[in-house]
Amino acid sequence: MKILVLMKMVPDIVEELEVAPDGKSLDLDAARPIVSESDDHALEQALLLKDRLGGSVVTLGVASRDLDDVLFTALAKGSDRAVKVEGVEQPLGTAAVAVLLAEVLPAVPGLMPVDLVVTGCQAIDDLDGLVAPFLAEKLGIPYVGVVTGVEAKAGEGRVTVLKEYAGGVRARYAVTLPAVLGIQAAEKPPRYVPVAKVRATMKTGKIETVAAPAVGIAPAVEVLRMTKPEAAGQAEMLEGDPEAVASKVAEILSARGLI
């Protein structure tokens, strides 16, 4: 099975985020990029499928700060190829990214066709998870999102994907290949790769590059204003011994007609 993994960098929210001077975008210079968590799971799911069925994994991302580290790490983990799309003016909206990918994938030597395209079903800058379904639409192939496991047998032309719903309900879908899958979580947490292995890969491995075509899509949605959460100062701390606090809680609930 031939699997394409799409990976991208997002702002790391462990570090403080800053609003850019324009007041409607994130200060990307101040932010620290990190690989999108569910993309890391998509890579793991692809590697698990390769471990079980053989085949090959190609990892692809649109060039951005620190992406090279992520691609070399993917190679060290077992990805067979790593490809970087260069020449894109960041940032693109979700629809534009999907158009870009649909146009650039056939331009990568020896890449298409693939059996599966996997990527994170969401990212912190794409909570609607629109890139993968948009891409499936452009490629004219099926899409299933929020996937938490993939079962496949070689040569069947289809896979069975697992989805989890609220209340512990699980569903299995048969999907004909080729298909795009939005991975929520791989069957196992992403594997660890020792730093020495990544470093060895940096010496021997190679990141291929491909030029991005011009994408003439203006964003359909405009951000009007971006701010940090504003402190409202509406919390009232109840103090005193447990009896007094309990009476106060009862009073408040009663005053609001809740008890």
Added chain:
Amino acid sequence: MGLTSAHGADAQTAVTLETLLEAPGGRELLSCIQCGTCAGTCPYGDVMDWPPRRIIGMLRAGLIEEVLASESLLSCVTCYACMAKCPRGLRLTDLLLPLVKEQAFLHLPEVPAELQKALSNTLRYGNPMGESARKRSAWAATGGVPVRVLAQDPRPVDVLWFVECYTAYHPRGQDNCRATAKLFAALGTDVAILGHEEKCAGECARLAGETGLFDTLMDANLKVLGKYEYARLVTSGVHAYDAFLHEYPRGGFDQPVEHTTTYFASRLEALKPRLTKKLGYTVTYHDSCVLGRHNGIYEEPRRLLRAIPGVKLVEMVHNRINSICCGGGGGGMWLDTYYKAKGYERLADRRVREAVATGADVLAVSCPYEVSRFEDALKVLGHDKQMVIRDVVELLAEALEG
């Protein structure tokens, strides 16, 4: 952090008896007399598939794949007990076990999740907790005394204080930081920290077998240290102390190194007049593996404790060279879940039972890992009403007059 390193070896694939014997210290394998003292003294010797003696025997017999495929080395908490007791003087914890652990780590089919998270965090954020690298000196604003950060004020300094991770980020570690800052202030020490430029010294990653990560951290720290002029490096972390003393010199580090305990012990005469508050505690001291067995620092912390008015020092059955490991070394800090799943006794529990048996009401420690490990053990065992854990520097700072 970038993944490049000037010093580290790249991942090796094939390990043979020959490559092991060619490695520095590898030939020591041949002088083992297979007496089994190491296995007997190892705190997890009873639960390992292959305790140290058998690992050496197997390596000599060429059963290298079997050793590397075993999970035994994940149970090595690098407590230096086997090395301290070896009648042949084999540098087990210094050379042989890390050599094997490094290879075993590269061959691990799956790194236990908790350890994996700590290592990934350390690579990315410079601390195993995954806290913001930019907030490494956030505690300093709560110190009560001004703390100079070299990035903002790069003038030459006498003491470069390498704070380390658990001290900088853990809420109880920050108590250690505040105490240390007060003690430096009481002595009038010319001191400064690296702040957000500091990263984990990496010693426990190295001893867990993740030597590539250690090399990356060492390179980053040496690069930052190279920017500043200082007369000595003093660190709050015992593992960092070990790293700067024994490992960083191969990266070119050549400054004098002290642990906060030894630094304050050697300046006790100047400190004593300030230790005026009577504490009224019965204290037992836990020798950390690194300060104690590895570096022979047994008396300095005890001298500090005895200098505190109203402190009565009592000893546990296992003290000094016989001290029982807290279980946090060599990656053990992030293997509690793994050990628990395997059904192993938590070493911190074993140690705390012995501490409680002394009748002391304070268990004094000198390693930042031990505070949280022993506090957890006290709660798990239900002894948290009768005993508290305090770092030696916390007790010293408490004894400073107001």
